[in-house]
Amino acid sequence: MTSLDGLRLSRILEAGILRLLSCREHLDKINVFPVPDGDTGTNLAMTMHAVLGALRRSRDEHAGRTLTRVADAALDGARGNSGAILAQFLLGVADALGPVAVLSAANVANGVKAGADYARESLSEPREGTILTVLTDFAAAMQMQTDAGVTDPATIFRHGVDAAQRSLARTPELLEALRKANVVDAGAQGFVELVAGMRDYLEHGDDREPVLAELAVPDARDQPAAGHEEDLEYRYCTECVITGPSVDRRRLRERLSSFGGSLVVAGLQQKVRVHIHVNEPADVFRVAAEFGQLGAQKADDMQRQQHAAHAAGRRIAIVTDSGADIPEEDMDRLDIHMVPVRVHFGEQSYLDKIGLTPEEFYVELARNPHHPKTSQPPPGDFRRRFEFLCSHYESVLSINVTRRVSGTIGAAETAAARTSPHGEVRVLDSMNASVGQGLVVMYAAERVQAGDSLEQVIAATRAIMPLTETFGLVGSLDYAVRGGRVPRWRKDFADALQLMPVLHNTTGGSFAAGGVLFGRRHLREKFARYIQRRMAKDRRYRLLIGHGNAEADGQWLLDRLHGPNVTDTRLLPLGSALGVHGGPGTLCVGVQCTHTG
Numbered sequence: 001m002t003s004l005d006g007l008r009l010s011r012i013l014e015a016g017i018l019r020l021l022s023c024r025e026h027l028d029k030i031n032v033f034p035v036p037d038g039d040t041g042t043n044l045a046m047t048m049h050a051v052l053g054a055l056r057r058s059r060d061e062h063a064g065r066t067l068t069r070v071a072d073a074a075l076d077g078a079r080g081n082s083g084a085i086l087a088q089f090l091l092g093v094a095d096a097l098g099p100v101a102v103l104s105a106a107n108v109a110n111g112v113k114a115g116a117d118y119a120r121e122s123l124s125e126p127r128e129g130t131i132l133t134v135l136t137d138f139a140a141a142m143q144m145q146t147d148a149g150v151t152d153p154a155t156i157f158r159h160g161v162d163a164a165q166r167s168l169a170r171t172p173e174l175l176e177a178l179r180k181a182n183v184v185d186a187g188a189q190g191f192v193e194l195v196a197g198m199r200d201y202l203e204h205g206d207d208r209e210p211v212l213a214e215l216a217v218p219d220a221r222d223q224p225a226a227g228h229e230e231d232l233e234y235r236y237c238t239e240c241v242i243t244g245p246s247v248d249r250r251r252l253r254e255r256l257s258s259f260g261g262s263l264v265v266a267g268l269q270q271k272v273r274v275h276i277h278v279n280e281p282a283d284v285f286r287v288a289a290e291f292g293q294l295g296a297q298k299a300d301d302m303q304r305q306q307h308a309a310h311a312a313g314r315r316i317a318i319v320t321d322s323g324a325d326i327p328e329e330d331m332d333r334l335d336i337h338m339v340p341v342r343v344h345f346g347e348q349s350y351l352d353k354i355g356l357t358p359e360e361f362y363v364e365l366a367r368n369p370h371h372p373k374t375s376q377p378p379p380g381d382f383r384r385r386f387e388f389l390c391s392h393y394e395s396v397l398s399i400n401v402t403r404r405v406s407g408t409i410g411a412a413e414t415a416a417a418r419t420s421p422h423g424e425v426r427v428l429d430s431m432n433a434s435v436g437q438g439l440v441v442m443y444a445a446e447r448v449q450a451g452d453s454l455e456q457v458i459a460a461t462r463a464i465m466p467l468t469e470t471f472g473l474v475g476s477l478d479y480a481v482r483g484g485r486v487p488r489w490r491k492d493f494a495d496a497l498q499l500m501p502v503l504h505n506t507t508g509g510s511f512a513a514g515g516v517l518f519g520r521r522h523l524r525e526k527f528a529r530y531i532q533r534r535m536a537k538d539r540r541y542r543l544l545i546g547h548g549n550a551e552a553d554g555q556w557l558l559d560r561l562h563g564p565n566v567t568d569t570r571l572l573p574l575g576s577a578l579g580v581h582g583g584p585g586t587l588c589v590g591v592q593c594t595h596t597g
Helices: 005-021 024-029 040-057 063-078 080-097 105-121 131-147 153-174 176-181 186-204 249-256 281-291 302-309 329-335 358-367 379-388 408-418 434-449 454-467 479-481 486-498 522-531 550-563 578-584
Strands: 234-242 261-267 272-279 292-301 316-321 336-339 341-345 350-353 373-375 396-400 424-429 469-475 501-507 509-518 540-547 567-572 587-595
Touching: 005 024, 005 063, 005 186, 024 040, 024 186, 024 341, 024 424, 024 479, 040 186, 040 336, 040 379, 040 434, 063 080, 063 272, 080 105, 080 131, 080 186, 080 234, 080 261, 080 358, 080 486, 105 131, 105 153, 105 176, 131 153, 186 509, 186 587, 234 261, 234 281, 234 358, 249 261, 249 272, 261 316, 272 281, 281 350, 292 302, 292 341, 292 350, 302 379, 316 379, 316 408, 316 434, 329 336, 329 434, 336 379, 336 434, 358 578, 373 578, 379 396, 379 408, 379 479, 396 408, 396 454, 408 424, 424 454, 424 587, 434 454, 434 540, 434 578, 434 587, 454 469, 454 587, 469 522, 479 486, 479 578, 501 522, 501 587, 509 522, 522 550, 540 550, 550 567, 550 587
Parallel strands: 316 336, 316 396, 396 424, 540 567
Antiparallel strands: 234 272, 234 292, 261 272, 341 350, 341 373, 469 501, 469 587, 501 509, 540 587
């Protein structure tokens, strides 16, 4: 065989991708550079899942067009440092070979060389001993074969893979973090698995579709994570995509280079993916928006991921969405993972509680002429989190905002159905939101820490749901009208009679006016008495109190409600789930009955 058309190239790529996917959990376990957060396998898998989908949606005999489609899918689906670098490599290959219908050995070698160069140019601080080194050695070996007159693509690919494997084995010699952990670079091994799968199919495959079962490897979940937890200089792995007629990548890289570390600016003139490790993701998104239309924003908490990767003895991971209001110290204490919803002010979008803090949300709510809208996370956000956690835990339990007010739980269910079979993923409707949802999630995480099984945690969580109530006093009905939740005539009616509704969750998961306060003076005092009348003296409770940029009022409410039958109280900024309908000054109280004796 002396050439490759688009159809055969597609099958070869599929074989390589399936081999890479089969190694996802192992790659997560050996991930120690640039930080030991255990997600390289998941990130590469998500990147290549996007490519696999593009290949299977349509076939093309033209090899160059196939590569162009592959590169575009990789850029859209790229996740993490290694995923962004691999996407840039594929862009370089496609840019060099896009016009070529049938690939010769020389074409393949030239394309791979261009890809290796593109990948290196995408990094602000290239490091040897990583996937970059292996890409360079892979390309050089293939070029050497074609320079020697070899015309068989399978032969040059075999020599390239041999060189890549030798290069991979040397990575611990080039990076101290790898040597200390006694592992090779996870991103580099992922690339080697990809090209080794391609080589095997190129040499021995026929025209059948490659399948994952033929390439299965042992379950790696019992494999201990390499390295150890460390204090991270930067907490958030931050990414976004910028599109526009002409994105200035050089200037963008210059603007972002001082923000953090591990900066990758991948893509071409009209579409660019940014990857960077920072402490303030909002700053990255703000600058990126100056260069074009912003999309695909994400910011993963590497500190929490690192803890998950090294949490020996933990069997169950708890996930929720940012509709839940939970104190940060309890998120850390209980090892709760959060997937952010999106908050939109006109054309500007933010990651809730990451790209826009609760305090910033209320400031923007008060000044922005566009009333905000919230939207559920895409299933891919949940899937990426589930895939990562399934590499390190036996099971994952996602507890989400009530289905009656958001489609978020639907996204979680879709993601759970598509997650790798290694590790069970279950999804629960909290039947609540905001601080009430937060109390339900905290209770589930506490049962995990107490050593309950997954079924025991689910049963206990379901039992606590009807004992968890949320009460809300809006700062102004104007915001509910602006958001379409309350008709204007109802606000006018309430204003005329000086009434203020109290929001309350129902056992069916809805939120509606559960009562009213008469008169608009001394509202917080009336709200406190309203809640106290609904707390039995012979029961014990814990409270979460959220405030919409009204900390003094929140503290007053906490002090007023804290009595002999209240065992635990927390005060925290109120997020967007209910705040979008109440505005600044909103007060929200979650009440959970912990003892009914």
